[in-house]
Amino acid sequence: MTFKLVGLVISRLRALNYQDLLDLVDGAAVFSAGGGGDPEVGYRIADRLVSEGCTVRLVAPSEVPNDAKVVNFACVGATTTIEYDSNAAVKTLKALEEYAGFSAYATIPVELGGFNTLVAVDVAARRDIPVVDADGAGRSVPEVHLKVYTIDDIPLTPMIVADLHAKNIVIAKETRNSKAAERIARILAAEWGHNAYTARRILTGAQVKASPIQLSLSKSMQIGRLMRKTVDPIKAVLKETGGFKLFEGVTDHAEHETEAGFTFVNVKLRGTHQCKGSMFEFKAKNEVLVAYRNGKLAAVAPDIVTPVHPETGKCVTAEKIEKGDKLAVLGLPAPQKWRTSKGLELWKEVLQRSNISEEYVPIEQLTST
Numbered sequence: 001m002t003f004k005l006v007g008l009v010i011s012r013l014r015a016l017n018y019q020d021l022l023d024l025v026d027g028a029a030v031f032s033a034g035g036g037g038d039p040e041v042g043y044r045i046a047d048r049l050v051s052e053g054c055t056v057r058l059v060a061p062s063e064v065p066n067d068a069k070v071v072n073f074a075c076v077g078a079t080t081t082i083e084y085d086s087n088a089a090v091k092t093l094k095a096l097e098e099y100a101g102f103s104a105y106a107t108i109p110v111e112l113g114g115f116n117t118l119v120a121v122d123v124a125a126r127r128d129i130p131v132v133d134a135d136g137a138g139r140s141v142p143e144v145h146l147k148v149y150t151i152d153d154i155p156l157t158p159m160i161v162a163d164l165h166a167k168n169i170v171i172a173k174e175t176r177n178s179k180a181a182e183r184i185a186r187i188l189a190a191e192w193g194h195n196a197y198t199a200r201r202i203l204t205g206a207q208v209k210a211s212p213i214q215l216s217l218s219k220s221m222q223i224g225r226l227m228r229k230t231v232d233p234i235k236a237v238l239k240e241t242g243g244f245k246l247f248e249g250v251t252d253h254a255e256h257e258t259e260a261g262f263t264f265v266n267v268k269l270r271g272t273h274q275c276k277g278s279m280f281e282f283k284a285k286n287e288v289l290v291a292y293r294n295g296k297l298a299a300v301a302p303d304i305v306t307p308v309h310p311e312t313g314k315c316v317t318a319e320k321i322e323k324g325d326k327l328a329v330l331g332l333p334a335p336q337k338w339r340t341s342k343g344l345e346l347w348k349e350v351l352q353r354s355n356i357s358e359e360y361v362p363i364e365q366l367t368s369t
Contacts, residue, residue, distance in 0.1 A: 023224025036113015
């Protein structure tokens with residue numbers, strides 16, 4: 001994934017205003033693959049931060065001291081049952097700090113999404129610490145262990161998992177591997193109404209500079225600004241990201257099921273405009289994992305398939321799609337780290353457990369055939 005950042009200057013601590021936060025919601029949602037939580041909840045987080053006088057500060061990875069401690073923070077669970085309590089989220093971070101005996105220099109989002117990115121922003125602002133301009137995936141992902149940190153063998157634990165109002169707090173001191181930590185967080189989330197907070201994967205400043213997807217929050221804000229200011233938002237987004245418009249049509253079928261801490265979605269579209277006479281289908285496990293056009297593979301994770309409004313370009317999360325909805329479907333190349341052999345192996349295991357057997361083919365190759 002490439003971005004053009006002409007004229008974009010990253011200062012050590014950049015204060016974000018209300019419009020920046022709204023742009024961040026919209027831009028991060030473009031990379032969400034139809035998951036990452038409801039952007040409407042992200043907007044409400046931005047509203048509360050501003051109305052309550054909280055200051056959001058963004059720090060570039062290069063400016064984080066090497067010995068600083070940075071915490072990955074996010075919500076875990078199904079995308080159909082999103083609720084959020086800022087006080088409980090902050091309590092979750094404090095629980096990790098108390099257990100591990102440190103004070104967080106900053107938080108970092110685990111992924112890009114209209115809700116989950118804002119959660120890390122919210123917790124940082126309320127703790128009066130910055131949020132790092134980076135994330136652990138460069139997109140939204142369906143499972144806790146599915147982060148670029150796993151490629152770099154950075155432990156996920158210790159991890160704190162808490163319920164909606166932090167009445168129940170569980171400490172995972174150590175796990176056999178990152179996938180085991182995913183199972184713990186997922187089972188607890190399912191038990192607690194398919195929703196939980198996690199504070200986890202403590203990074204050093206040196207690791208922040210090397211492992212996560214760099215400057216992704218600034219890139220997301222830039223995408224959000226383009227969507228807001230340009231006449232043809234989809235065209236502008238695709239030019240900026242090197243992405244593709246995979247389809248445009250009307251929803252013929254939308255099936256949703258929430259089970260075991262996930263929201264499973266199957267959507268079928270009937271083509272309109274240039275796509276008239278064609279059919280398109282995609283399958284999601286919180287996030288869209290695979291898409292087909294006329295029965296042939298159109299895109300598969302880790303590449304990003306995001307359903308959007310055909311005029312505004314704003315993400316329509318998979319769990320909200322209903323029969324009759326008009327959609328465009330965007331396909332964006334995954335960050336290069338996911339396209340390494342180790343990255344693809346992580347995704348292959350997740351896809352196979354989701355009954356998706358297709359081998360990975362880069363989206364730019366699929367769109368050229």
